[in-house]
Amino acid sequence: MKTKTDTNNTARAIVLVGFDGAAALDITGPLEVFAAACHLSHADDPPYRLVLLADQPGVFRTASGVGLVADSSWRDFRGYPDTILIAGGPDISPLLNNRELLLWLARLKGHTRRIGSVCTGAFALAAAGLLENRRATTHWVEAERLQQKHPSVAVSPDAIYVKDGDIYTSAGVTAGMDLALAMVEEDLGREVALAVARMLVLYLKRPGGQSQFSTVLQAQATEGKRLAPLLAWLAENYHQALTVEQLAARAAMTPRTFARVFLAEVGLPPAQYLERIRTEHAVRLLETIGISLDVAARECGFTGCEQLRRAFLRCLGITPQDYRERFRSAGTAAKGD
Known part of the structure; x- marks a missing residue:
């Protein structure tokens, strides 16, 4: 062999x-x-x-x-x-x-x-x-x-x-x-x-997993269901300071009912879903060479760099610093070729 x-x-x-x-x-x-x-x-x-x-x-x-x-x-x-x-x-x-x-x-x-x-x-x-x-x-x-x-x-x-x-x-x-x-x-x-x-302008080893691509797509599967209007609103307002109680009120539900319906329709708890949306938007911002981690964090609704770092590790298994360096290296290599 x-x-x-x-x-x-x-x-x-x-x-x-x-x-x-x-x-x-x-x-x-x-x-x-x-x-x-x-x-x-x-x-x-x-x-x-x-x-x-x-x-x-x-x-x-x-x-x-x-x-x-x-x-x-x-x-x-x-x-x-x-x-x-x-x-x-x-x-x-x-x-x-x-x-x-x-x-x-x-x-x-x-x-x-x-x-x-x-x-x-x-x-x-x-x-x-x-x-x-x-x-x-x-x-x-x-x-x-x-x-x-x-x-x-x-x-x-x-x-x-x-x-x-x-x-x-x-x-x-x-x-x-x-x-x-x-x-x-x-x-x-x-x-x-x-x-x-x-x-081929690819990563040799792509950072993160499939979850980095699936959150908003999962939300689109709820179209026609009870939470569809809220999720559409959340896709545009993820950067705001939001609590589960505020989201429940917007959906006209008690927090307990909201948490149950959200998990059933979306497949994730509300807080975890919000963190994933923010992380995905932060990924796109970090692909803009030159933006600071602090600016990326606050633009996406995180309180600062440390919360952004923890979210990246949970969602993608990589720190935002490492992600940015990998993207920068790949981009430089592609331009050089």
């Missing part, structure tokens, strides 16, 4: 499996990462051979309507790839209803160095029995459903990607590129992976 210390006389076969209705970025995102690694590795022979498989060779339609061309059917693929990634999509029934495909995936175990999924492709790995008693992730919207449907899987709903032995899973859509970058780093080393990240 080849590792990054092996002589690379044979390109590693990286196989993406698509299907009618797959998310195009689940496929093209990782492929671009591996293709960039081939371009930047400066090896005599390309380190990767990229293959796109589907149920049948030829054009298949992604969820966006864009057609992609499969090199072959997975039925006709000979041998064992080095790495296989299963794409996801809004409707993954073409994968889950294809027992022959699931059996083929199960047979790859032990013969293929890495088996992985992007986004909801994790459901296919689980259906093939490959996630049993393993840690995994998927799109944050589907994490609870994956856990309920496959209780033996330890689902990490906030992870960008998870590696458990030879099984890899990533979060939603663009997180497949994060996973591919991690694989490039495993194979070719940090220097090549960093060069790929710079070329």
Whole structure:
């Protein structure tokens, strides 16, 4: 089995499996990462051979309507790839209803160095029995459903990607590129992976987790419910000094009823939701080079830098200082390239 210390006389076969209705970025995102690694590795022979498989060779339609061309059917693929990634999509029934495909995936175990999924492709790995008693992730919207449907899987709903032995899973859509970058780093080393990240204007290791993208989207799911007007107002007034009692009064509820309804409709306690909204806005402010932490904190409704720091650590697992430095370094590298 080849590792990054092996002589690379044979390109590693990286196989993406698509299907009618797959998310195009689940496929093209990782492929671009591996293709960039081939371009930047400066090896005599390309380190990767990229293959796109589907149920049948030829054009298949992604969820966006864009057609992609499969090199072959997975039925006709000979041998064992080095790495296989299963794409996801809004409707993954073409994968889950294809027992022959699931059996083929199960047979790859032990013969293929890495088996992985992007986004909801994790459901296919689980259906093939490959996630049993393993840690995994998927799109944050589907994490609870994956856990309920496959209780033996330890689902990490906030992870960008998870590696458990030879099984890899990533979060939603663009997180497949994060996973591919991690694989490039495993194979070719940090220097090549960093060069790929710079070329594609990506973080080598993205700070934070899926929660940094999901708070306002979660709120949008409450449209038509009791708290929809309040959440719309809160999206514009998060910077004010607000208490749960004030929010309850605005919703015409007692604080006790408000807390219960808020948790039921939004999935978070009111104070935690408000902290996440403020943190997300602070993230955007810190991406404006030159703004001070104190200004960012007060602009977003925090009392000061210390409260901002605690919120960042709780929500993103990183301090605001470290986040700003990472963003500044990535931005400088991108401009330099």
